[in-house]
Amino acid sequence: MILFFIALFAAGLFWFQKFLYRRFWAEGIRVEVSFQEEMVQAGEETALFEVVENRKWLPIPSLKVKFQCSRKLKFEDTDNGAVTDQYYRNDLFSVMPFQRITRTHRVQCPHRGYYGISGIDLVGTDLFFSEELHGHMQSEQRIYVLPGLYESPLLQEAVRRISGEIAVRRYELTDPFTHRGIREYEPYDEMKSINWKATAKTGELKVNIREHTAVKAVRIFLNLQDRNILRREELLEMSISICARLARGLLESGVQVSVYANAKDCVTGRPLSLEGVSGAGNLENICKMLARLDLQKPADDFAQCFSEEIFGSEALYTVFISPDRHEDFQQLLGRYKEREAFSWLCPVKEMEQGDIRDELMGSIVKILEEER
DSSP: OHHHHHHHHHHHHHHHHHHHHHHHTTTTEEEEEEESOSEEETTEEEEEEEEEEEOSSSOEEEEEEEEEEOTTSEESOOTTEEESSSEEEEEEEEEOTTOEEEEEEEEEEOSOEEEEEEEEEEEEEOTTSOOEEEEEEEEEEEEEEEOOOOOOHHHHHHHHHHHHHHHHHHHHTEEEEEEEEEEEOOTTSOGGGBOHHHHHHHSSOEEEEEEESSOOOEEEEEOOOOOSSSOOHHHHHHHHHHHHHHHHHHHHTTOOEEEEEEEEETTTSSEEEEEEEOSGGGHHHHHHHHHTEETTSOOOOHHHHHHHHHHHSOOSEEEEEOSOOOHHHHHHHHHHHTTOOOEEEEEESSOOSSOSOGGGTTTEEEEETTOO
């Protein structure tokens, strides 16, 4: 008889706790997955915080927290992860009443991109592990992995040459009748630009900083069309990094910059068009937009995308960055050269000869992939 009542009590307890867990297991459960930073640069490391909190008296003896993110993010701890088309994470917790658990995962970010975690799946159990209980939580965590700033001797020389061309054009646009301040004299300054009154007052040579008659931007056109049989994604990524490096140099020198790219923004679904930004602080905005360029989708045809902008508006100077050397692209550049000088920065795997039209030879700078 005693055994009967013990069995009856055990059965009642089993079904009662089963009812409680079915009804209340998800209440008071808070799960948060977040990146340490909003943005990092390609090649850097960040942290992912996983926080599980149980705000009720009912313990959760087993709680699986599942989420997925891009496989381009490399977790240091791979024991609870699996990589297929995405990286799938499955972490196990045991959470007591009113307990909060925080885990930190180190994450390497070797590749440029805009990554996120859009949802978290929860799988809990009751006290006797007799049933799996499923739940879902929304999560909109995002991280920018900004492109690296490409550096190489050839690129540095090209940037210096481009900066010289821009300086000449800015000087030609200088208004001799208005100025916006004074600065220290430099050896390259002309005598007529010296402010003698300020020089006499300070005892040091000072020159006037002239206003420009028109504020025009330097345009950077980024052609990410890949029409080769074998994809050349490394050259496309190199092109994006060159664009970021060039934009930094121009912004730091006080030049307005416009950036255009025919790859699609993974947020808006449209090609990149960022016009007339200035100041070194805007480099971050440019790099964020470059991070969002999706190379997994075909880029739009460059000529169709930007011919109107290229030929229909004026600029202080124009730079094309393109590993694509197909004939139609070179024809477009040839037409543009008839009206304006420009520079073409062309990332290549090897220094091939004879693939560039004669009239473009003075405009192109080939940048070898390994030459850094």
